[in-house]
Amino acid sequence: MGKHKTPDAMADSIQTIECIKGTTSLMKLQNRLMNPGRLAGIRHLTAGTAHNIKNSLSNIKAVAQFCLDRYEIDEPLRKSLKVIVKNSKKANRTVNVLLNLARPHETALAPGTVNRVVHRAYNLVKPIFLKQGVRLSKRLHRKLPMVLLDEDLLEEAFLNFILNAIDAMPRRGRLSITAYHDPKSAEVVVSFVDSGCGIPNDNLKKIFTPFFTTKKDGTGLGLTLAKHIIELHSGTLQVESKPGYGTEVTVSLPIHIGKRTGR
Numbered sequence: 001m002g003k004h005k006t007p008d009a010m011a012d013s014i015q016t017i018e019c020i021k022g023t024t025s026l027m028k029l030q031n032r033l034m035n036p037g038r039l040a041g042i043r044h045l046t047a048g049t050a051h052n053i054k055n056s057l058s059n060i061k062a063v064a065q066f067c068l069d070r071y072e073i074d075e076p077l078r079k080s081l082k083v084i085v086k087n088s089k090k091a092n093r094t095v096n097v098l099l100n101l102a103r104p105h106e107t108a109l110a111p112g113t114v115n116r117v118v119h120r121a122y123n124l125v126k127p128i129f130l131k132q133g134v135r136l137s138k139r140l141h142r143k144l145p146m147v148l149l150d151e152d153l154l155e156e157a158f159l160n161f162i163l164n165a166i167d168a169m170p171r172r173g174r175l176s177i178t179a180y181h182d183p184k185s186a187e188v189v190v191s192f193v194d195s196g197c198g199i200p201n202d203n204l205k206k207i208f209t210p211f212f213t214t215k216k217d218g219t220g221l222g223l224t225l226a227k228h229i230i231e232l233h234s235g236t237l238q239v240e241s242k243p244g245y246g247t248e249v250t251v252s253l254p255i256h257i258g259k260r261t262g263r
């Protein structure tokens with residue numbers, strides 16, 4: 001390359017420098033936006049706003065339900081009131097998930113076993129399994145190393161994987177939950193494999209996008225929250241799917257060195 005730059009090349013360098021300058025100020029702006037104090041403020045505000053919205057929603061739902069229970073009303077009005085009740089319940093669920101997202105500082109990580117969390121989540125959904133004819137196989141290796149976990153939060157994530165699997169198998173199916181120790185990566189791995197409808201490739205790219213849902217009553221926040229929870233545990237979350245065959249959700253959590261569990 002010659003010593004002197006052509007005007008075009010100079011223009012390119014200037015653009016590059018401007019771009020770098022732009023990037024620097026963008027980074028500064030990002031740093032400001034991501035500043036812990038500011039984030040804590042936003043979380044606080046989100047939590048406060050979410051509580052207000054929840055209260056209003058409870059009132060709306062209670063009034064609509066009261067009218068439904070108390071008065072003889074025409075069918076069209078009855079239908080409208082039912083829509084109000086249903087949608088306030090749905091909005092309430094969305095707000096609950098947002099509240100959870102706004103509460104990462106309350107994480108109480110302690111050494112524990114993933115098997116216990118799987119049992120806890122499973123017990124909550126057992127009736128749905130039976131009702132929907134979904135068979136469950138649990139292969140939870142004994143004496144898994146402990147991981148640092150917040151049982152309530154992890155249960156919430158596992159519950160969403162299980163409920164997603166159930167939703168994907170409206171007419172029978174099978175869900176296999178496996179937990180094992182991978183000594184190479186020093187992780188405990190929990191996988192949820194269902195034989196459901198699977199996720200088309202185009203959708204697979206969007207499943208962690210907040211509010212992305214293909215369900216009539218879904219909030220589209222379940223996997224967003226679950227991913228956030230797994231990240232709070234310094235773990236990773238992977239979803240693989242084959243449309244028409246099923247989906248595998250894999251959670252890998254770093255082991256808590258030196259501890260073993262008896263179960």
Ligand SMILES: Nc1ncnc2c1ncn2[C@@H]1O[C@H](COP(=O)(O)OP(=O)(O)OP(=O)(O)O)[C@@H](O)[C@H]1O
Nearest residue numbers: 164165168198207213214218219220221222223247
């Ligand atoms: N096991 C699965 N099988 C098939 N599709 C899935 C599975 N898990 C997730 N999906 C797809 O990913 C989308 C997003 O899932 P996510 O859990 O975030 O929200 P949702 O299940 O739609 O709503 P919510 O969790 O509030 O009930 C789902 O709507 C569905 O299309």
Ligand SMILES: [Mg+2]
Nearest residue numbers: 160164222223
């Ligand atoms: Mg879900």
